[in-house]
Amino acid sequence: MSDLASADIAGRTAPALDIDPYADAVLESPFEMHAALRAAGPVGWLQQYGVYAMGRHKDIMPALKDWETFSSTGGSGLGDIRKPGAWRPGSPIVEVDPPQHTKVRTALQRILSPAVIRQWRQDFEAEAERLADEIVTQRSFCGVRDFSETFVATTFPAALGLADSPERRENLFLLGALNFDGQGPKNERYEATQRKADLIWDWYLDSMKREAMVPGGFGEKIFQAADAGEIEQDVAPLLVRSFLRGGLDTTSSMISAALWYLAKDPAQWQLLRDDPSRVRGALEEAMRLETPIQNVCRQTMREVEIDGVTVPFDSKILIILASANRDPERWENPDRFDVTRQTMGHLALGNGVHMCIGQMIARLEGEVLLKALVSRVSALELTGEPTRALNNNLRSLATLPLAVKAA
């Protein structure tokens, strides 16, 4: 961890900021905090946590591309996992740099190729249509529990090849919450989630083993890649672990956010009714505005000057993707949800070598589910105030009360 005294070398020193990205009120509504960070310059020093933070799109995009300067090896959270106190083994995909990263990423990209993912479309569509029919019959429903979560908790583990069980859904969402809470400080929110997760630890460890993988899923193919020598044997279960922890909540967050924005603005729903291919734009906008993974972390491998401000070697930097995604310097009317917007360049899926490897899967899930609803529903209505599930790094809704009118 760096300190202010060491931040005064070549350029300007990063201003010390008294902001807490993990306070409840900020997690509820982080937008003022983002604006304060952007106004403070390219980099701020979060004194409470002893880390730097970046919030401007024009600084963040090049940083994500420059893995040699902004390394992932210090870990995806606030602590530096290479050092005593925060030490733990890193994830073999998200917490490594090239060339180690390239080897694992290449093997995974072969397993999760576009051709493989396209084969899942039919199964995903069948489930989307079943669920949309159910919702239309029900008329009132929760957009999170009854819809986005139900869908991803069925389709994604089936594609992975994780056997179904009565506790699977609840356990997977708990592991997702733990993963993302763990990327923030070790605060009370994290401790509470960890206590709950302790109760399912054996299930979790068993779920990433080869024996837990149903034949035909991509989990099995990860172990086969290890047999073929494409990745190390001990890396295979850790990759399954990454998918178990990172693939559900993020996608569900994107889908329920899209529903929320569409329910708030009937004209946007009508645009989808007129041209269902616009569901893709709705999903990108939902990702841009809500940014399911709010931050990623990087460690500086050298002293670096960011737009005139110096950050010392070996500093942890919190890169606030969510702030870049509403940066008024980059986006016109940044807070407006517009399914026709050109969203290219949003950073909800990251950028550079670590850009989300599951993005095609997430988009496919969102697309088939929203399309199934759009074809059946003439009007989507918000019937109450949604509530948030507060997490240190995952932005998502806990409840989203909705009603639909059948077309």
Ligand code: HEM
């Ligand atoms: C809307 C849904 C999703 C969002 C917003 C999202 C977001 C992200 C982001 C921001 C990163 C970059 C992390 C970094 O730079 O440190 C990332 C990487 C990753 N994502 Fe996703 N993700 C989503 C869905 C998924 C799904 C469905 C899967 C699983 C199939 C997945 C698996 C991964 C993996 C394994 C990485 C690490 C890639 C690497 O380090 O090379 N994600 N995701």
